[in-house]
Every structure is written in structure tokens, then in C-alpha cells.
Amino acid sequence: MKARRLWAVARKESLHIIRDWRSLVMGIAIPILLLILFGYALTLDVDEVPLVVWDQSGTQASRDFISRFAGSPYFALRRFVQTYAEVERAIDGGRALVALVIPVDFAQDLGAGGLARAQVIVDGSDSNTATIVLGYVETVARTYNQEVAIEQATRRSGRTVMAPLVLLPRVWFNADMESKNYIIPGLIAVIMMVIAAMLTSLTVAREWETGTMEQVISTPLKGPELILGKLLPYFGIGMLDVLVAVLMGEFLFEVPLRGNVALLFGMAAVFLAGALSLGMLISIVTKAQLLASQLAMVVTFLPAFLLSGFMYDISNMPPVIQAITHVVPARYFVSLLKGIYLKGIGLELLMMEAVLLALFGLLVLLAATLVFKKKMA
Amino acid sequence: MLSDPESYAVVVRDLEKRFGSFVAVNRISLQVKAGEIFGFLGPNGAGKSTTIRMLCGLLTPTAGTGTVAGFDIRQQAERIKAHIGYMSQKFSLYDDLTVEENIDFYSGIYRIPDGKKAARKEWVIQMAGLVQHRTSRTAVLSGGWKQRLALGCAILHEPPIIFLDEPTSGVDPISRRSFWDLIYTLAGEGVTVFVTTHYMEEAEYCDRLGLVYRGELIAAGSPDELKTHFMQDDIVEVLCEQPQEALSVLGTVAGVKEVALFGKGLHVVVERQAADVIGAIQSRLAERNFAVSRAERIVPSLEDVFVSLIEARDRQEQPQAEVAG
Numbered sequence: 001m002k003a004r005r006l007w008a009v010a011r012k013e014s015l016h017i018i019r020d021w022r023s024l025v026m027g028i029a030i031p032i033l034l035l036i037l038f039g040y041a042l043t044l045d046v047d048e049v050p051l052v053v054w055d056q057s058g059t060q061a062s063r064d065f066i067s068r069f070a071g072s073p074y075f076a077l078r079r080f081v082q083t084y085a086e087v088e089r090a091i092d093g094g095r096a097l098v099a100l101v102i103p104v105d106f107a108q109d110l111g112a113g114g115l116a117r118a119q120v121i122v123d124g125s126d127s128n129t130a131t132i133v134l135g136y137v138e139t140v141a142r143t144y145n146q147e148v149a150i151e152q153a154t155r156r157s158g159r160t161v162m163a164p165l166v167l168l169p170r171v172w173f174n175a176d177m178e179s180k181n182y183i184i185p186g187l188i189a190v191i192m193m194v195i196a197a198m199l200t201s202l203t204v205a206r207e208w209e210t211g212t213m214e215q216v217i218s219t220p221l222k223g224p225e226l227i228l229g230k231l232l233p234y235f236g237i238g239m240l241d242v243l244v245a246v247l248m249g250e251f252l253f254e255v256p257l258r259g260n261v262a263l264l265f266g267m268a269a270v271f272l273a274g275a276l277s278l279g280m281l282i283s284i285v286t287k288a289q290l291l292a293s294q295l296a297m298v299v300t301f302l303p304a305f306l307l308s309g310f311m312y313d314i315s316n317m318p319p320v321i322q323a324i325t326h327v328v329p330a331r332y333f334v335s336l337l338k339g340i341y342l343k344g345i346g347l348e349l350l351m352m353e354a355v356l357l358a359l360f361g362l363l364v365l366l367a368a369t370l371v372f373k374k375k376m377a
Numbered sequence: 378m379l380s381d382p383e384s385y386a387v388v389v390r391d392l393e394k395r396f397g398s399f400v401a402v403n404r405i406s407l408q409v410k411a412g413e414i415f416g417f418l419g420p421n422g423a424g425k426s427t428t429i430r431m432l433c434g435l436l437t438p439t440a441g442t443g444t445v446a447g448f449d450i451r452q453q454a455e456r457i458k459a460h461i462g463y464m465s466q467k468f469s470l471y472d473d474l475t476v477e478e479n480i481d482f483y484s485g486i487y488r489i490p491d492g493k494k495a496a497r498k499e500w501v502i503q504m505a506g507l508v509q510h511r512t513s514r515t516a517v518l519s520g521g522w523k524q525r526l527a528l529g530c531a532i533l534h535e536p537p538i539i540f541l542d543e544p545t546s547g548v549d550p551i552s553r554r555s556f557w558d559l560i561y562t563l564a565g566e567g568v569t570v571f572v573t574t575h576y577m578e579e580a581e582y583c584d585r586l587g588l589v590y591r592g593e594l595i596a597a598g599s600p601d602e603l604k605t606h607f608m609q610d611d612i613v614e615v616l617c618e619q620p621q622e623a624l625s626v627l628g629t630v631a632g633v634k635e636v637a638l639f640g641k642g643l644h645v646v647v648e649r650q651a652a653d654v655i656g657a658i659q660s661r662l663a664e665r666n667f668a669v670s671r672a673e674r675i676v677p678s679l680e681d682v683f684v685s686l687i688e689a690r691d692r693q694e695q696p697q698a699e700v701a702g
């Protein structure tokens with residue numbers, strides 16, 4: 001391998017990129033756009049759940065109970081209704097996700113120490129959201145229950161009664177449980193995977209299509225020199241994207257970065273090398289730009305989005321799918337980014353992911369250099 | 378036949394290339410002496426490009442052996458690439474790069490020493506006449522400029538052998554002439570030039586020629602040798618009025634095998650043994666009132682030789698072609 005030849009390739013490849021505005025848009029504008037789009041649109045937080053209430057009781061007690069919902073940030077009381085038909089219309093029309101129906105004898109039953117009942121109707125068409133909403137409803141009801149019980153016991157016994165157990169929950173790493181805090185780091189991984197592979201998927205195929213490759217392979221230039229030379233400028237663009245993404249995470253989305261920044265960029269470099277090499281390998285195998293870019297899209301986007309643990313928790317997947325996720329490089333980068341960003345942990349705990357990521361990069365790069373032949377088909 | 382390998386730049390024996398069932402190059406054997414201009418002449422699709430690509434190490438032969446610059450075309454393709462310059466049929470420099478950037482790229486690829494780099498670059502720019510266009514993108518250059526720039530980039534490293542695949546196709550006649558001046562200059566400096574073409578007049582410029590047809594080498598030799606040894610028939614040049622009409626009249630004269638328009642007159646292919654065929658031609662034309670100003674045996678042109686060889690080959694292969702077709 002000769003540095004002079006590698007450098008000549010890297011230099012001319014950089015010129016191609018600078019001269020072709022499409023590759024600049026693809027390499028820099030698209031990742032920024034995607035991060036903004038997904039960063040804002042893709043929120044998994046459930047709050048301000050629209051609520052309608054049918055208060056048949058109309059008592060102090062029922063209004064007190066309703067105020068627990070209305071005052072919570074997780075619910076937004078939209079309106080009071082008077083019939084089941086209205087309840088149905090509100091849920092069918094999507095104006096409400098939950099309906100609370102308080103029967104006529106609510107206050108009586110509550111005061112008598114009997115079983116007061118309240119009905120909750122939840123739109124279950126999105127089961128995830130319904131589960132979360134039910135959890136909120138139960139929490140509000142449990143708290144209300146507890147307070148009423150303590151109040152009644154205090155009244156009966158004449159002295160202050162305390163609840164036997166007080167739970168002190170503390171959520172680590174993402175205290176406010178904001179979904180953006182774990183979506184943004186994962187998103188950086190997904191976007192980098194797709195963009196990196198797309199960028200390099202065109203380079204070798206383009207040279208075969210325009211015929212410039214025929215001239216290049218008639219020279220003493222070696223395959224690894226060509227491949228590494230072509231990778232270099234795209235690596236530069238990729239690292240620039242990572243920098244922009246990290247800055248956007250810090251200042252636009254205000255995601256806490258608790259870990260070592262140098263480690264973050266180091267791991268990003270390892271990941272990029274693998275993703276860029278994958279695009280290059282696809283380009284070398286297909287020799288056609290259109291096919292190469294489509295293949296790069298399919299091979300990177302779907303696994304990175306679905307199987308990396310970015311959107312869906314890997315431990316909830318069927319065992320077969322879990323096994324498949326091990327060959328998705330984005331999986332390791334998502335773990336690394338979340339670990340570095342949210343937990344602030346270092347290589348002592350992430351060594352496994354780092355090693356596997358490096359291994360992936362090396363294998364793909366090796367495959368690209370082995371598959372590339374200085375011969376015409 | 379094969380003597381000192383040092384004096385031959387290219388030696389191939391029974392070179393063959395198949396693409397599936399299609400035989401693109403069929404057992405070609407040839408030798409090119411160091412320092413000569415070897416022309417590879419044949420119609421489109423005859424296997425010229427395939428042959429040149431095998432010689433340059435861009436394609437692996439299906440069968441056969443050969444050496445270029447003393448290196449084996451199968452085992453040492455990469456070493457060959459350091460000793461040759463290759464110019465493909467299609468313009469293959471980068472359109473979005475400027476003249477200088479293209480030169481710099483190939484200068485880096487060939488690792489031209491720092492001390493020579495600037496001088497070589499200047500030489501290419503001067504040679505290609507691109508002094509005014511150093512910083513122009515190559516996309517905007519005309520065909521002649523592109524072709525000279527491509528040649529310049531291919532010989533930056535001063536290789537002893539250069540392979541030019543139809544270098545002058547799509548180039549205007551003046552540029553073509555000056556391109557050949559360049560080839561002569563290079564050959565004068567001892568460079569071996571292997572050039573493919575389908576222009577007959579270019580073939581005349583070559584020291585030696587190989588005629589290829591349907592993947593086979595059907596004749597090889599200097600232009601003079603081809604004209605004298607390979608021609609089984611004689612050529613009679615006939616200059617007369619209304620040569621187009623005369624063409625159909627002459628086809629039926631005894632001893633005439635073929636009549637074709639050539640320049641202002643006709644070239645009549647006649648059997649060598651035929652007695653007084655010229656007299657027969659003249660009397661036939663006189664009967665039909667064509668004024669004949671000249672009817673003489675001439676030294677055949679390369680085109681005559683080529684056409685005659687191809688037709689002989691077609692006649693020979695007719696039964697096979699019909700079965701195959």
C-alpha cells in the first residue's frame with residue numbers, strides 16, 4: 001500500500017463530492033433534516049390524555065375525585081357529557097381517549113365505607129397507549145383510595161393514621177422519563193448507519209457506469225488503496241455529521257451527555273468505518289448506482305430502525321429475532337450511545353459492544369477489499 | 378518464429394476469450410516487436426477491444442498464453458500495469474475534474490517522482506494544446522482535446538508500451554492527423570504502440586498490421602506484405618463515365634469476381650490467371666458506350682486486401698454460419 005496513491009484517490013474523491021451538490025445535500029443536509037424531523041415527531045411520551053367525564057353524582061365527593069384527573073399533567077379534561085351516546089361519539093371521533101363515568105350513588109357508597117364504583121372507558125385501539133393510560137388512571141385512583149381510607153380511619157380513631165408503606169421511587173439515567181433522552185442517541189445511530197452506507201454505495205458503481213473505472217484499473221493502483229482512498233473523504237463527512245448531531249442533541253434537544261465525549265467520537269469513528277465499508281461493499285458487488293443505493297437503504301434502514309433496540313426493546317422480541325439482532329451493527333452503537341449519553345458509563349462496561357462494532361467494521365472492510373477485482377466482468 | 382523475448386514487447390499464443398457460448402477472441406497468436414507501431418485492424422465487434430483488454434490485464438483469457446513487457450498476462454497482470462499505458466475506447470477521465478486535476482490524479486496514481494511531476498504535467502498540457510484550458514472541466518473540452526489529454530494521462534509515467542483502443546474514433550480529421558503525428562513521435566522515442574482502428578488510412582501509418590475478423594486473426598504483416606502476399610486476386614482500376622451504371626455491367630465479364638466503387642472510379646477484382654481480362658472489360662464498356670479513361674492493374678489498397686480476405690473467410694465459413702445463424 002502506497003500513501004501517495006491512496007492520497008491521490010482521496011483527493012479526487014473529495015473533489016467529486018465538492019463539485020456534486022447532490023452528494024453534499026445527501027451527506028450533510030439530509031442527516032440534519034432527519035434528526036430534526038424524527039427528534040420532534042418521534043415522541044413516545046403519553047401526556048395530556050383527552051378525557052370526558054359523565055358525572056351522574058354531582059356531589060362534593062365526585063367533584064373532588066374528578067379534580068384529581070383534571071389537575072394531573074397526564075390528563076386534559078375536555079368536557080362533561082350527559083349520556084353514553086355522547087361518550088361513544090367522543091371516543092369514536094378521537095376527541096377523547098378516556099371516559100370517566102361516576103354513578104349517582106358514588107358519594108353515598110363512599111361515605112358509608114361501602115364500595116364506591118366509578119367506570120373508566122379507554123380507547124384500546126392503540127394498546128400501548130391504552131396500557132399507559134390505564135396505569136395513569138390506576139395511580140390516580142390508588143392515591144385517592146389511600147387518602148380517603150386514611151381520612152376515614154383518622155376520623156374513627158380520633159388520632160392521625162399513617163399509611164403502613166411509603167414508596168420512594170427514583171428513576172435513574174432519565175429522571176423525567178422523557179422519551180427524547182433515549183430516542184435522540186438511538187436516532188443518531190440509525191441516521192448515521194443509513195447515510196454512511198448510502199453515500200459510499202454510489203462511488204464504485206458510478207465509476208463502472210461512467211467507464212472511468214476501466215482507466216483506473218489499468219494502472220498499478222491497488223484495490224485497498226482505491227477503497228481506503230474513497231472511504232477517507234466520506235469518513236470526514238460522517239464525522240462532521242456526528243459533530244453536528246451531538247451539538248443538536250446538546251443545544252436543540254437538550255439531551256444530557258453524561259459520559260466521555262472523546263469516547264463517544266471514538267466509537268462513532270469505529271461505527272462509521274463499518275457503515276461506510278458496508279456501502280462500499282454493496283457498490284463493489286452491484287456495480288450499478290440505482291441498485292446499490294436501493295440495496296444500501298434496505299440493508300441498513302430497516303434493521304437499524306427495528307432491530308437495533310432503538311425503537312423496540314430487544315429483550316421483548318422472540319428468541320429468533322433476538323438472535324438476529326446480534327448481526328445488526330447499529331444494535332451495538334445504539335447500546336454504546338445510550339450508555340455514554342444517559343448512563344455516563346465507559347469502556348469498562350461497554351467493551352463487549354465496542355469490540356463487536358470494531359469486528360464488524362474490520363470484517364466488512366476486509367470483504368470489500370477482497371471482493372474488489374481489478375478486472376472487467 | 379519466436380526468438381529473443383527481449384526484442385518483443387507483446388507475444389501471445391492461442392489467446393482465447395469466451396463470454397458464455399460466445400467466442401469473442403478465437404485463438405489469436407501474434408508478436409509485436411519493441412518500438413514498432415502495431416495496428417490491430419478490424420470491423421466493430423471483431424474482438425479488438427477484448428484482445429487489448431486481455432493484454433492490459435483487464436480481462437483474464439479463457440485460454441492461451443502471452444507476455445507483455447516480459448510479464449505473463451495471466452500470472453503477472455498487475456506488474457504489466459506498471460509498464461504500460463492504456464487508453465480505452467470511451468473517454469474515461471473525470472468530467473467533473475479540471476484538466477490539471479485529472480493530470481494530478483494520474484500523476485499520484487503512477488507515483489511520478491516529485492522532481493519530474495511538474496515537468497510531466499507541463500508536457501501533457503503542451504502536447505494536448507490545453508495551455509489555455511488548464512482549469513477547465515474536462516466535460517467542456519472537444520473530442521480532440523479530450524483524446525490528447527487521455528493519452529497524456531495514460532503515458533505520464535513514460536511506459537515502454539502503450540495500448541490505444543480506437544483512439545481516434547469520433548475525432549475530426551485534423552485532430553486525427555495530429556494525433557498520429559504524436560504516435561510517430563512516441564514510436565521514434567522507442568515506445569511500442571499497439572493501436573486498434575477501423576480506419577483503413579490509419580492502418581497505412583502502421584509498421585505492422587493484424588487483421589481481425591469475427592475474433593480471428595486472418596492476416597498479419599506490414600502493409601506492403603499484406604498487399605502483395607495476401608491478395609489472391611488482382612485489382613483493376615477502371616476510370617470511366619457514370620461508374621455507378623458501369624458497375625452492374627462489369628459484374629458479368631468472365632474472370633471478374635467483384636466490382637466496387639472506389640473514389641472516383643471502380644475497383645474490379647479479377648482472377649490472377651484470367652487472360653486479357655482488361656481487354657474484356659474495355660470491350661464490354663465500349664459496347665455499352667461508356668467512355669473509359671483508364672483500365673489498369675494496380676497495387677491493391679489495404680481496403681481491397683481486407684475486403685478480399687473477409688469475403689474469402691465468409692465463403693469458407695458459409696455452411697457453418699448458416700447452421701449457427
